[in-house]
Amino acid sequence: MPNPYNPQNPADPNYFGGRKEYLRIVNEKIDGAISYRRSAGVLVYGYRGIGKTSMLYKIKAEAESKQKGIVIYRRLGSTTTERDLYRLISEEVVEAVKKRLGVKGVINGVKEKISSVHTPLLDLDLKTEEENSPYYLWQKVRDNVPSVDFIMIEIDDADYLSSEALGELKTIVEAQAKIPLLLVVSGGEDFEERLIRDYSPIARVFSGASFNLGSFTLNELKEVLDEPVKGTETNWSDEAINKVNDLSSGYPYLVQCIAAASYIEGTITKERVDKTLETALDIGRPWLNNEIKSASDNDIVSFFKIAKLNKQYFTSAELLNAGVSAVYVGRLVRLKVIKKISRGRYKLIKAPIIAYYHALARKIQI
Numbered sequence: 084m085p086n087p088y089n090p091q092n093p094a095d096p097n098y099f100g101g102r103k104e105y106l107r108i109v110n111e112k113i114d115g116a117i118s119y120r121r122s123a124g125v126l127v128y129g130y131r132g133i134g135k136t137s138m139l140y141k142i143k144a145e146a147e148s149k150q151k152g153i154v155i156y157r158r159l160g161s162t163t164t165e166r167d168l169y170r171l172i173s174e175e176v177v178e179a180v181k182k183r184l185g186v187k188g189v190i191n192g193v194k195e196k197i198s199s200v201h202t203p204l205l206d207l208d209l210k211t212e213e214e215n216s217p218y219y220l221w222q223k224v225r226d227n228v229p230s231v232d233f234i235m236i237e238i239d240d241a242d243y244l245s246s247e248a249l250g251e252l253k254t255i256v257e258a259q260a261k262i263p264l265l266l267v268v269s270g271g272e273d274f275e276e277r278l279i280r281d282y283s284p285i286a287r288v289f290s291g292a293s294f295n296l297g298s299f300t301l302n303e304l305k306e307v308l309d310e311p312v313k314g315t316e317t318n319w320s321d322e323a324i325n326k327v328n329d330l331s332s333g334y335p336y337l338v339q340c341i342a343a344a345s346y347i348e349g350t351i352t353k354e355r356v357d358k359t360l361e362t363a364l365d366i367g368r369p370w371l372n373n374e375i376k377s378a379s380d381n382d383i384v385s386f387f388k389i390a391k392l393n394k395q396y397f398t399s400a401e402l403l404n405a406g407v408s409a410v411y412v413g414r415l416v417r418l419k420v421i422k423k424i425s426r427g428r429y430k431l432i433k434a435p436i437i438a439y440y441h442a443l444a445r446k447i448q449i
């Protein structure tokens with residue numbers, strides 16, 4: 084069996100592990116849309132490599148398994164204005180409907196269909212509609228989606244939304260329409276804060292379904308390792324699982340690096356995990372080694388101690404208690420690992436995985 088672990092790709096929904104409580108809430112929202120025509124928002128946020136895209140893929144798969152809605156996913160890669168946003172969700176929804184109806188495409192202006200179902204949606208001229216107003220285009224599309232129980236729109240890396248576009252999220256979820264809408268949005272660690280600070284009415288759209296993803300618990304990690312090899316001749320020994328947990332601190336991207344390196348057919352032992360650690364670090368190097376290159380080993384030790392607190396905000400006293408002296412607080416601020424947000428208050432801005440990675444790569448004993 085080919086190596087099922089891969090840190091460079093989001094998790095295959097079949098191998099998705101953990102996050103059970105979040106998935107339960109998501110399923111409640113989907114059922115609420117199907118049974119009571121209730122629209123809802125879901126927000127997934129967290130540091131790089133924590134599993135946001137994997138979560139969105141999993142949610143998409145859950146929604147598709149109900150076979151009652153249309154589900155679209157878009158990842159943003161550059162600044163997206165209000166107009167861009169409406170255009171892209173309109174286009175994606177039209178594409179999804181076409182696919183569902185079996186329309187293969189338009190050839191010489193003639194729609195080639197393999198089913199006889201027709202809908203006015205396919206006659207919409209997106210360009211002309213958009214000239215009226217971007218919102219009007221979206222409204223037209225939405226009102227013309229034929230007989231589905233819900234529309235799910237996923238926007239990955241929504242940090243790229245302009246402030247006006249962000250404001251439209253509320254309009255999109257709350258607009259009166261016959262088909263309920265489920266909006267699933269992902270963003271970086273400070274995305275939620277930005278919503279609350281600058282656009283508090285929007286934050287309410289996600290109330291009850293705002294998930295700050297963190298590292299895996301030991302049980303979650305076990306599931307993530309075991310699930311892909313279930314029913315094969317490969318299995319992880321308990322000591323090996325504990326070892327992966329120690330090395331990665333449960334950080335999803337690092338878990339995948341270590342698992343990918345240690346994978347063999349047969350029993351994966353603790354010794355195997357130890358022996359392949361260099362390979363695991365090589366796998367993560369392109370991303371992780373470029374972060375805080377100029378940090379000293381002592382900087383890494385301090386960063387590691389902060390990461391282990393498993394929090395985002397700290398007071399000077401907390402940092403001191405954790406063993407990070409004032410000198411290193413200053414150094415970490417300059418390295419942009421933490422940020423001073425007010426007198427005596429700091430925020431962790433770099434992903435904890437970077438501390439874990441550098442500690443391993445430089446063989447720092449902590």
Ligand SMILES: Nc1ncnc2c1ncn2[C@@H]1O[C@H](COP(=O)(O)OP(=O)(O)OP(=O)(O)O)[C@@H](O)[C@H]1O
Pocket residue numbers: 089090091092093094095098099100101102129130131132133134135136137138307335336337339
């Ligand atoms: N629930 C999960 N089950 C199994 N593997 C996971 C899970 N979540 C994340 N991973 C793994 O962790 C790695 C990073 O996940 P992912 O790409 O989803 O993170 P991300 O937060 O979207 O990262 P980025 O900020 O770079 O976009 C991937 O290799 C993925 O397979």
Ligand SMILES: [Mg+2]
Pocket residue numbers: 135136137239
């Ligand atoms: Mg991602």
